[in-house]
Amino acid sequence: MKDEAVILAGVRNPETKPSEPFSGPVIKFLGALSCEIRREKKQFELLAAFGFWCRTSHMEELKKRYWDGRSRLGRGIIFHIPASNVPVLFGYSLVMGLLAGNSCSVRISLKSQEQDIILCRIMERLLKRHEYRGMRRRICVFSSQRDSLIVREMLSGCEGCVVWGSDRTISEIRSVPIRPDAVQLNFPERFSMCILNPVQIGSMMEDELKNLAHRFYNDTYLLDQNACSSPRFIIWDQEQESVETEKIRVRWWNAVAKEALSYDLTANKAMVKYELLCRYAMILEGEIGISRYKNCLYTIRLPSIPLCPDKLRGLFGLFFEYQGDWRKAVSQLASSRLQTLTYYGIEEQELMDFIIRNHLLGVHRIVPVGRAADMDPIWDGQDFIAVLSRQIGREV
Numbered sequence: 183m184k185d186e187a188v189i190l191a192g193v194r195n196p197e198t199k200p201s202e203p204f205s206g207p208v209i210k211f212l213g214a215l216s217c218e219i220r221r222e223k224k225q226f227e228l229l230a231a232f233g234f235w236c237r238t239s240h241m242e243e244l245k246k247r248y249w250d251g252r253s254r255l256g257r258g259i260i261f262h263i264p265a266s267n268v269p270v271l272f273g274y275s276l277v278m279g280l281l282a283g284n285s286c287s288v289r290i291s292l293k294s295q296e297q298d299i300i301l302c303r304i305m306e307r308l309l310k311r312h313e314y315r316g317m318r319r320r321i322c323v324f325s326s327q328r329d330s331l332i333v334r335e336m337l338s339g340c341e342g343c344v345v346w347g348s349d350r351t352i353s354e355i356r357s358v359p360i361r362p363d364a365v366q367l368n369f370p371e372r373f374s375m376c377i378l379n380p381v382q383i384g385s386m387m388e389d390e391l392k393n394l395a396h397r398f399y400n401d402t403y404l405l406d407q408n409a410c411s412s413p414r415f416i417i418w419d420q421e422q423e424s425v426e427t428e429k430i431r432v433r434w435w436n437a438v439a440k441e442a443l444s445y446d447l448t449a450n451k452a453m454v455k456y457e458l459l460c461r462y463a464m465i466l467e468g469e470i471g472i473s474r475y476k477n478c479l480y481t482i483r484l485p486s487i488p489l490c491p492d493k494l495r496g497l498f499g500l501f502f503e504y505q506g507d508w509r510k511a512v513s514q515l516a517s518s519r520l521q522t523l524t525y526y527g528i529e530e531q532e533l534m535d536f537i538i539r540n541h542l543l544g545v546h547r548i549v550p551v552g553r554a555a556d557m558d559p560i561w562d563g564q565d566f567i568a569v570l571s572r573q574i575g576r577e578v
Contacts, residue, residue, distance in 0.1 A: 190302035192321030196285035200256030204245035213238035253574040256283025258341035266291035282570035285320040372410035372521035379527025384430040395437035397552025411522040411554040419508040439475035451498040487514040520544025
């Protein structure tokens with residue numbers, strides 16, 4: 183039925199009473215959740231990464247980062263609508279709401295991925311324990327149709343909502359009436375890029391190259407390139423192409439292709455990727471170069487930066503390449519939709535200084551290759567803890 187909801191973890195109606203950010207019960211629960219995930223027999227890399235992320239020591243580090251002596255409380259109930267094509271995303275969003283001092287309701291898709299169902303099962307098992315009965319009252323994870331009555335009820339009654347998804351999804355959610363004082367965090371469609379220094383890569387030993395290629399694999403293939411933080415564009419920082427740089431480029435992609443042999447490339451994924459390759463071969467202007475590394479990896483070399491880069495999307499191991507000065511590439515690619523910039527062989531401070539000095543619209547994150555998917559309370563330039571909690575002003 184359209185209005186049916188299945189509770190997967192927690193209670194149907196979470197309590198509205200807020201708590202202080204980074205409260206002891208929340209950190210204790212997340213530490214126990216981390217341990218339970220590590221005990222799970224069937225291991226998934228993304229689920230294991232989430233379990234490691236919410237370990238007690240990391241939560242305590244985040245707490246210290248936000249400690250400024252000011253008085254804060256959560257807002258009440260935060261309603262989360264995560265994107266369904268990124269596994270375990272709902273867990274990160276839920277944790278951010280809890281850390282900010284709130285109760286949380288989370289709607290996940292009826293077609294949730296296996297890792298999401300496993301995480302719900304682990305969470306529900308933990309919440310049934312006597313020592314976490316207080317936390318149980320603060321959590322509701324349920325599945326339903328996106329346009330169900332329960333979603334509208336949650337939106338109309340929450341003190342804040344967090345929405346991850348397409349521009350269309352966010353527009354639809356915004357059309358639903360919510361409280362006038364409710365805060366909103368929206369994470370719409372973004373794209374990301376990676377800058378590689380060919381000189382640095384050319385000097386790498388085989389084991390170093392393998393390690394870097396594996397980190398790149400984690401940024402991209404593990405998420406099917408569905409995450410906004412997964413780089414679509416690979417920028418080779420070089421003034422002009424040479425025989426030597428071409429050898430380096432091929433060596434790099436061969437290393438990535440070897441790492442991608444473990445990727446679950448289903449028949450459907452392979453078909454979608456090949457169709458995308460054919461489509462871009464027909465519509466892209468200028469002289470493009472196409473390289474195939476067996477069936478697990480395709481690359482498209484662009485002669486120039488496209489006018490609408492956010493319209494180009496690689497999936498399941500399809501990447502766009504551009505060879506040229508990274509400053510020119512970043513300047514031309516920068517828009518409000520450019521989210522994460524990963525790099526290797528470039529100084530992070532140099533990247534940061536360039537973005538600030540040139541007042542660029544885009545680039546919300548700068549991280550080394552292998553850290554694109556690392557969740558942080560500051561995401562897309564927005565601070566979860568600051569927005570989802572309220573500071574109590576007082577006379578100094």
